[in-house]
Amino acid sequence: MFRLILPREHGFFDLFRDISNLICEATREFQLLLAEGTASAEVHSKKIKDLEHQGDNITHQTMTALHKTFITPIDREDIHELIKRLDDILDFLDAAAQRFVLYKVGEAPDDMRKMAEINNASAELVKQAVSGLSNLKASEQMMKHCVEINRLENEADTVLRGAVAKLFSDEADIRKLIKLKEIYELLETVSDRCEDVANVIESIVIEYS
Amino acid sequence: MFRLILPREHGFFDLFRDISNLICEATREFQLLLAEGTASAEVHSKKIKDLEHQGDNITHQTMTALHKTFITPIDREDIHELIKRLDDILDFLDAAAQRFVLYKVGEAPDDMRKMAEINNASAELVKQAVSGLSNLKASEQMMKHCVEINRLENEADTVLRGAVAKLFSDEADIRKLIKLKEIYELLETVSDRCEDVANVIESIVIEYS
Amino acid sequence: MFRLILPREHGFFDLFRDISNLICEATREFQLLLAEGTASAEVHSKKIKDLEHQGDNITHQTMTALHKTFITPIDREDIHELIKRLDDILDFLDAAAQRFVLYKVGEAPDDMRKMAEINNASAELVKQAVSGLSNLKASEQMMKHCVEINRLENEADTVLRGAVAKLFSDEADIRKLIKLKEIYELLETVSDRCEDVANVIESIVIEYS
Numbered sequence: 001m002f003r004l005i006l007p008r009e010h011g012f013f014d015l016f017r018d019i020s021n022l023i024c025e026a027t028r029e030f031q032l033l034l035a036e037g038t039a040s041a042e043v044h045s046k047k048i049k050d051l052e053h054q055g056d057n058i059t060h061q062t063m064t065a066l067h068k069t070f071i072t073p074i075d076r077e078d079i080h081e082l083i084k085r086l087d088d089i090l091d092f093l094d095a096a097a098q099r100f101v102l103y104k105v106g107e108a109p110d111d112m113r114k115m116a117e118i119n120n121a122s123a124e125l126v127k128q129a130v131s132g133l134s135n136l137k138a139s140e141q142m143m144k145h146c147v148e149i150n151r152l153e154n155e156a157d158t159v160l161r162g163a164v165a166k167l168f169s170d171e172a173d174i175r176k177l178i179k180l181k182e183i184y185e186l187l188e189t190v191s192d193r194c195e196d197v198a199n200v201i202e203s204i205v206i207e208y209s
Numbered sequence: 210m211f212r213l214i215l216p217r218e219h220g221f222f223d224l225f226r227d228i229s230n231l232i233c234e235a236t237r238e239f240q241l242l243l244a245e246g247t248a249s250a251e252v253h254s255k256k257i258k259d260l261e262h263q264g265d266n267i268t269h270q271t272m273t274a275l276h277k278t279f280i281t282p283i284d285r286e287d288i289h290e291l292i293k294r295l296d297d298i299l300d301f302l303d304a305a306a307q308r309f310v311l312y313k314v315g316e317a318p319d320d321m322r323k324m325a326e327i328n329n330a331s332a333e334l335v336k337q338a339v340s341g342l343s344n345l346k347a348s349e350q351m352m353k354h355c356v357e358i359n360r361l362e363n364e365a366d367t368v369l370r371g372a373v374a375k376l377f378s379d380e381a382d383i384r385k386l387i388k389l390k391e392i393y394e395l396l397e398t399v400s401d402r403c404e405d406v407a408n409v410i411e412s413i414v415i416e417y418s
Numbered sequence: 419m420f421r422l423i424l425p426r427e428h429g430f431f432d433l434f435r436d437i438s439n440l441i442c443e444a445t446r447e448f449q450l451l452l453a454e455g456t457a458s459a460e461v462h463s464k465k466i467k468d469l470e471h472q473g474d475n476i477t478h479q480t481m482t483a484l485h486k487t488f489i490t491p492i493d494r495e496d497i498h499e500l501i502k503r504l505d506d507i508l509d510f511l512d513a514a515a516q517r518f519v520l521y522k523v524g525e526a527p528d529d530m531r532k533m534a535e536i537n538n539a540s541a542e543l544v545k546q547a548v549s550g551l552s553n554l555k556a557s558e559q560m561m562k563h564c565v566e567i568n569r570l571e572n573e574a575d576t577v578l579r580g581a582v583a584k585l586f587s588d589e590a591d592i593r594k595l596i597k598l599k600e601i602y603e604l605l606e607t608v609s610d611r612c613e614d615v616a617n618v619i620e621s622i623v624i625e626y627s
Contacts, residue, residue: 063617063620063621063624064621064624066621067621067622067624067625068624068625077286077289077495080495098579099579102579102582102583103583103586161307161308161311164311165311165312168312168384168387168388174383174384174592175586175592175595177384177387178387178586178595178596178599179586181387199272202272203272203273203275203276204276206273206276206277207276207277286495286498370516370517370520373520374520374521377521377593377596377597383592383593386593386596387596390596408481411481412481412482412484412485413485415482415485415486416485416486
């Protein structure tokens, strides 16, 4: 019987909150990685890798709990989709950070800092929207966060396209062009995954309100 | 009670039909974008962006309806998968169109026109297959459309591989090679998503016939 | 009534086992493709293409069976996820093989052979983990395989990152760099999909043990 119900003190909503905190921390680390230059880039990328591993653990716990829980507080498929997308955010941030170090990019272009900033703003909104899930009393506020996350995703997409077009016209070093293009695309995928999270949350709000 | 049932006049099948119409229109716009050259490329890419936004709205309506509907005419997960894949088709077409303009490709290579033609043919078949879902009386015809969509996906894949191999051997400008390769891959993903739609429809036909 | 139950002699577990065998065979073919050089590369890539087609058939049979079966031995969504991911493994192996031939890569770099070896090891573990699903008696052994598949995925990722960094610093031919980078990434995706399979299996073991 005990197996059917998650312990009150750490249910699905706590797991979502925990992983959202990791995501916020990782986006801040990524901003530091870009700001502080080569010397400390490796330190920050290791921190992000560590946060990504912690995220994997939470995802694993969530999936285990999902398979052990008979009655879930929200739809099973929504829980599954949410945790997958939240975990994706960390994976793509980590992929971008590792490549930044490995490719020895050095000085980050302004557009990349801009995207890192957008990702951090999205992460904070994801955290707030996720924290509302447990009681759904602030549903109007949650919906506003989701709309804003969507707007930020469009902004990230615009920055990406402009940055890549600029690379093609201005960057003489074709190797550097390929490296930076890849990192930009990974960062844009981060904001795509934030949008996916927002879409799941919106659906849940609609269903339960 | 009223919330449980979708209004007759605009249920899931209508939403699928609406988005299929947008897809057909977008594939035709993309053909025009390639045919008419730089001057009007921007006009067509803006039209495709607009169709993509309309598609987002329909997807959003579908997800909302899914969360508000207790008993659905076909499996919930099939509805979810179908609308996601249909929406993907528009997203990838839009991504290809935006890049074509942004990268200032200019003259489209013949293989790209060929892929755009294949995508338009797939879109028309998707529309017909989708329109059969509401009564499933023409299931044999629907299955034929799905087989043909699969065949076209293989054809698109063959064109892609040949085109990219040709780029590697013939295209002297490495920037142009990278740009065109990316657009080809996006167009091939369009036909992949058409195939995904066909696979879901086939499953539904099998289940309900 | 007969439609509700899969014939004993070929149920879901047999389909999973069949496709796992194809995957093992395909990873071995890929190793041969890299080992034997240009002359026989085409032969092996055709064999892999053929295995990929057989995989499509099994996936199709599984989806059909899923839609015709009322009570499934494990969760429907787990069956769906498992077959999709198993099929993906073949698709990405095939994509890597086709590109190797089409791009006329010729001599495979050592890191690529290393990744092919890792993929073959993962495939063997996937086969063993999948074969345990039908009775779940060796669940501890299955869990060990899944942990090992995860470890191999990390190893593949490390090889990929090192190999691509090496390409950027050492490969003078930018076309060759782009070609090899793409093939490495496809091979890394193969090991990602093996990990996805392991994660689904772990969840099933947890649920039913």
